[in-house]
Amino acid sequence: MIRLEKRPQPSRVWSMATPLVAVLATMIAGGLLFAALGKDPVAAIRTIFWDPLFGEFAFYYRPQLLVKGAPLVLIAIGLSLGFRAGIWNIGAEGQGHHGRHLWRRGRPCLLPVGLVLIFPLMVVAGALGGWAWAMIPAVLKTRFGTNEILVSLMLVYVAEQFLASVSLGLLKNPEGFGFPGSRNLQSWDSAHNAELIAGTGMHWGVVAALIAVIFAYVLLNRHMLGYHIRLSGEAPRAARFAGVNPTRLVLFCLGTSGALAGLAGLFEVSGPSGQISIDFNVGYGFTAIIVAFLGRLHPVGILLACGLMALTYIGGDIAQSNMGLPSAAIQVFQGMLLFFLLAFDLLTNFRITLRMREVA
Numbered sequence: 001m002i003r004l005e006k007r008p009q010p011s012r013v014w015s016m017a018t019p020l021v022a023v024l025a026t027m028i029a030g031g032l033l034f035a036a037l038g039k040d041p042v043a044a045i046r047t048i049f050w051d052p053l054f055g056e057f058a059f060y061y062r063p064q065l066l067v068k069g070a071p072l073v074l075i076a077i078g079l080s081l082g083f084r085a086g087i088w089n090i091g092a093e094g095q096g097h098h099g100r101h102l103w104r105r106g107r108p109c110l111l112p113v114g115l116v117l118i119f120p121l122m123v124v125a126g127a128l129g130g131w132a133w134a135m136i137p138a139v140l141k142t143r144f145g146t147n148e149i150l151v152s153l154m155l156v157y158v159a160e161q162f163l164a165s166v167s168l169g170l171l172k173n174p175e176g177f178g179f180p181g182s183r184n185l186q187s188w189d190s191a192h193n194a195e196l197i198a199g200t201g202m203h204w205g206v207v208a209a210l211i212a213v214i215f216a217y218v219l220l221n222r223h224m225l226g227y228h229i230r231l232s233g234e235a236p237r238a239a240r241f242a243g244v245n246p247t248r249l250v251l252f253c254l255g256t257s258g259a260l261a262g263l264a265g266l267f268e269v270s271g272p273s274g275q276i277s278i279d280f281n282v283g284y285g286f287t288a289i290i291v292a293f294l295g296r297l298h299p300v301g302i303l304l305a306c307g308l309m310a311l312t313y314i315g316g317d318i319a320q321s322n323m324g325l326p327s328a329a330i331q332v333f334q335g336m337l338l339f340f341l342l343a344f345d346l347l348t349n350f351r352i353t354l355r356m357r358e359v360a
Contacts, residue, residue: 004350014348019294019301022340023308029340030333039323047322048315048333061314063201067272068310071096071264073209073303075288077216078257080297084220085232087253091137091152092261093285094159099130099262118190122266123204130262131255133159138254142247148254156285167278180278185270193271205267212260216299229253261285290338293345309334 027049031041052061075092082089137151164180166172171182185191196202220226232239232249240246264284269276291309295301316330 001355003353003355004346005353006350007348010348011351014344015296018341018344018348019296019305021344022294022337025340025344026333026336029336033329033332033336034325037325037329039325044319044323044325047319048312050315051318052311052314055318061318063199064314065307065310066201066206067203068313069306070203070205070209071268071282071284072288072291072306072309074205074212074260074264074267075257075284076291076295076302076306077209077212077299078260079288080292080295080299080302081216081219081229082253082257083233083292084297085229085249085253086236087250088149089134089137089152089254089257090149090289091134091155091159091285092257092288093283094152094156095130095133095258095261096265096268096285097156097159097163098133099126099265116190119193119204119270122191122270123263126262126266127259128262130265131259134254134258134261135251138251141254142250148250152254163276164278167276171276173275182276184275186274191270192274193267203267203271205264205271208263208267213299213303220299225252287334290334290341293338293341309337312337 027045031045034044035041047055052058052065055061075096079089079092133155134152136155137146137148140146140151141148167180167182173179173181173183175183185193193203193205196204196207218226220230228239228242228244228249231242232244232246268282268284273282287309291302291305294308295303295305312330312334316325316327316333319325320327320330
């Protein structure tokens, strides 16, 4: 008989090894998936993980790692703070949508203050948009005891519909010949999140992501609020006896994650994407959940995990164009990573034992 026995203490070895084992298992299972689709599994895995870094056109793909990784870092850092405290924000995708379009509503009022201030005010408005959207599940949870998982998740679909509606109305480009979508910000220097160093992929979103990593590390390891966050997640009863204010913690964690998601959306729409469209849905908010757990909810681990996930984004695009792999197969491949991570994470707290079945 195969049984699971709880360990007296969580295994530090398995805690560190689980992400590596999960990546390896994902490669094996992904290879089997690609083989079932009639593709060379070795070539597919090499294309996803090797070609963006060392392939023939790696000079073009390497800067894209920063472009793809920066929004994931921002969102995953915000989510990790809540996850550590036992507060589950699943609606970062919708909060990012809200951060993308809020600044547009005040754009006519911002123009008189001077072109040089437009982008900084856009950043502030993007953060406020994500924060305001995250406050909906936060207030409902603290005042009425609702489940933040369901509320934040359902608000994603509300935000998607709202984003589609403003693409057809409020933010529609008057010079777009009737097609839905906003103006292209890449042609507007004062509002464009351009590269700081040409050819590197470094823009203000990357800078904000690095600042968020440093901020989160200092908060969790050097500040009383970070201690309250960790204590609430590890020992909720002890946190209550220690005087932790749960309402304040919920508002802070959800508000911070929403603001960072809004920033990620703002930097994305003002930089790489360039405009808001009716089907603007990059999925960073959901992918960041995988990144947060793959990085063990640690700021430095999240930074490394974002590099790996950005690699699968870019390598997946290459595999689609060069090998004809369907986009759904790449999404399944990325989802396998979270599946195996959660599966092998069981071994951190439990050990597998084999026992002979007793005969009556």
